[in-house]
Amino acid sequence: MRSRASAAVVGLAMAGSIRQKAELLAPFAGALLLFLLAGLSEAQGQQLLPVVRQPLIAWITAQKHAPADSLKNFETARSRRELFQALVAAMAGQDWAKARLLAQQLGYRLGMFHEANSAFAVASDDSGIDPIVIVNLNAARDVIVQAPHVPYERGTAEQAIVLLRDLRARAAIISGAHRCASRSFTMCNGMTSVCAGDAEGFRDSDVGHNTRTLFHLAHVVFAERWKNAVVISLHGMSKDHDGVVTSLIISNGIQANDAGGSTPATRLRYALAKAMNKPGRVVSCNVRADSKYNYRPLCGFTNVQGRHVNGDRDACRIGVTRGTGRFIHLEQDRSVLELYFEDWARINRYPIPAALSRSLSAIVPAIRD
Ligand SMILES: [Zn+2]
16 A cells, blocks of 8 residues: 555655765766666756656655744745746746756756656755755646645645646745744735644745745746636645545635636536545535535635636735636545545555546637647
């Protein structure tokens, strides 16, 4: 079952000291040479990135994350923000020569993974603070997958990669630091008890609730470059014990009823209900009739990526009552996410993950270039 435990932790994951880094680069140089000799059919420019011969999920789950309460604050210098913005734009434009130069300046590393008939360019740093950004060079659907609460919401990193691969999505963004890593608070509104036990403002390391992070910056670059792309934000919630068990709470991020069922989020709720036919197991924050299930209101209304892509003029402070509908906020209990965490290599054997990939594939738009 525990395919993640057997994953070989090699390559980019273990870099620590400069000497270690130099040692680690040696196998990549070999891999690069092999790739240059064998990879003549690859798109021009890809050869500029070292190939990592490991399953992308195994590599992702081996990355470190700054733990809770380990940082004084979560501020990023303006110069670093500007370089990072340029890096994400270069990756989106598949300008690998430029991306490499920018990554070097940022202390980011770039690698190329080949799997599922696609090539994935991955940018990450060693700090455990800043996000991992992944661009699919063979994208077919206009969708961006985000996991802002890794590692706290277990299984969401694995799920982001499964969806990136299965949907042939454009890109994925995965958080670096734990959402409670910083002891400082965000300027954005909303309350949570996840870090302290009692309700408090969101920490500034909570990238779903702070517009001044590199995670949000990557989101903005992608969502504004690909103007019709749907943004999927993946989350985990604790199990509910009373009454009807709700395993999935879906929202389009807009504080309004979606009576016509026109947004991708609402369509996903109806598609999944067919696969999960216990009443209340999957609900939508935008379907009034679902309120009878008395589910917890985990609807992503304060999520800043959702507010932004819904067209909010101040994603940090104000919610939206009307929006583009380009957002899917997905809250999931452990019965769903544990499958991704424990057995990602065989994930499509399980009915709910298979239904999620299948339903989303039918709902999110194809790329028309
Ligand atoms: Zn979350």
